[in-house]
Amino acid sequence: MALILISTALLALGSLARAAVAMPNLAVGPQYVTTHVYVAPRDIDRFVESFVTTFGGTATKKQLVNVTPTPSTTEWRAVASPVGALSVFGFTTPYPWPFGAERNGFLVSDFDAAVKAAHANGAGFLTAPFEDPIGRDAVIQWPGGVNMQIYWHKKAPHSPALAAIPENRVYVAPEQADAFIRAYLAFSQGKVIKDDRKAPGIEIGEPFNIFRRVLIDSGFGKTLVFATDGQMPYPWGRETTGYEVKDLDATILKAEAAGVYVRVEPINAAGRLTSFFEFPGGYTAEVHTAAP
Template sequence: MRRTFLMLSLAAPLSAMAAAGPAVGPQYDTSHVYVAPNDVDAFVQSFTSTFGGKSTAQVVADVTPTPSSTTSQLLQTPSGTVSLFGFKTPIPHPFGDERNGYLVKDMDLAIQQARQAGADVIVAPFPDPIGRDAVVQWPGGVNMQLYWHTTAPNYAAFQYVPENRVYVSADRAPAFIKAFTTFSHGRVVADDKHAPGAEIGRDKGTYERVRISSDFGHMTVLVTDGHLPFPYGHETTGYEVADLNATLQKATGSGATVLVPAASSDGRQAAMVQFPGGYVAEIHQVLAKK
């Protein structure tokens, strides 16, 4: 259902796990999508028609530390995985604000490392039907869920690793980047302080774009003043595909709407799409170098 966790050998020293970092692999990173129960089936059909892949069986469960009820299923595609929730009850705070779930090797150690790196633990670890979960908040107000499962999953690597798209202010960007790279054992692979404003819907000007790589996968940090036209800032994940135009045709043919037409920048062609239920995603194709 909602998450997948790796069962570690009890013989593995905590010091060795800490040195290796908390991540298991990017194929266990799931984007969290919350839609109204009546929109669940339409979202599943549109998302899987667009990216391929399939859904696990839908279950109804309580996946929060206080009483609640939601439908839950995992959409697994070559371009990324979605944890989909259709809450039948009001959603307990702060659930719904976390952008994704990251599988960690050891929950207690990961929580310790997150705190040491500068995160707040805004939902302390709690049991769910198949493991343990917690929610942390990074500098800049970025919420992420950490999870661990009692039964080891075995997922194939993504064909295209998706990216977390994180919008933060210039005031908090340095603290966020330092905290997250420390926790994830990641590194900054690109920092363009004068990226074209067109990438965030502006007619002119520039902004700072930072790309991070870690064992959790890809991340793009968009450092802005918050003057963002819709839908920029609503998307939490960027999905890479082989052929953007063909993918957009599949999206619109299955009920999705192209909010921002495809445009080229920084070696990629990208568009913004809204799926049934309101979920907004960036979809991009990496362009061949000339």
């Protein structure tokens, strides 16, 4: 009887292993992970120009579209830069929930498989799958309250590789960090690069505290998880993306000339010089370079 039970257990483990290997790689590439930026329509052009001036890249012309499953209208521009892509929305109508609360969009190679994988790994669907003019979309929520979009295009886009892969910066409660990490790793087929449970709090504006900092890498790019007590000063926690540059001082000069406000002057933390920029329209981003 014991041998039968052991054999059954081994067969079950083998099936799970085969299932894990057989799961498709859903990521298309980090250059297709778009940070979602919501600004007032009057600010959309100023924001896009300041971002491109700061980091380089190109932007599409402004279009008036409906990107939600219910009636709404937004001015929209896409930005492709060497440090990451953006989808910029300036809604001319109120935008329906949960739009505006999602941090970014992940292009997936197989939309139905992505929906199945998200369900299987604990994601809730804030917006059920729907069609847009060029593909399909859904807004999902991971354990810990992390909202994001998955999307697929009927015509596959083609974008060059990035000069530097941006960080998807995620803040979660300490007691929910493991649940988020497990779910996200399974969905993204990523791996933990570093799990520091005593990271210096200066990196999140709490110089006399410590926190848990987890770096994940996957086909969707870098994800940096901050498990904190939530008692951080502004603007920590407001940023969704961190951008890597070669020369932070030179980037600050370009940003300020473009009307960007440097919220946090460069500080040395976690082996990098890090700063926070606030762009016209209110978009806040972390910007960093390797420390000397």
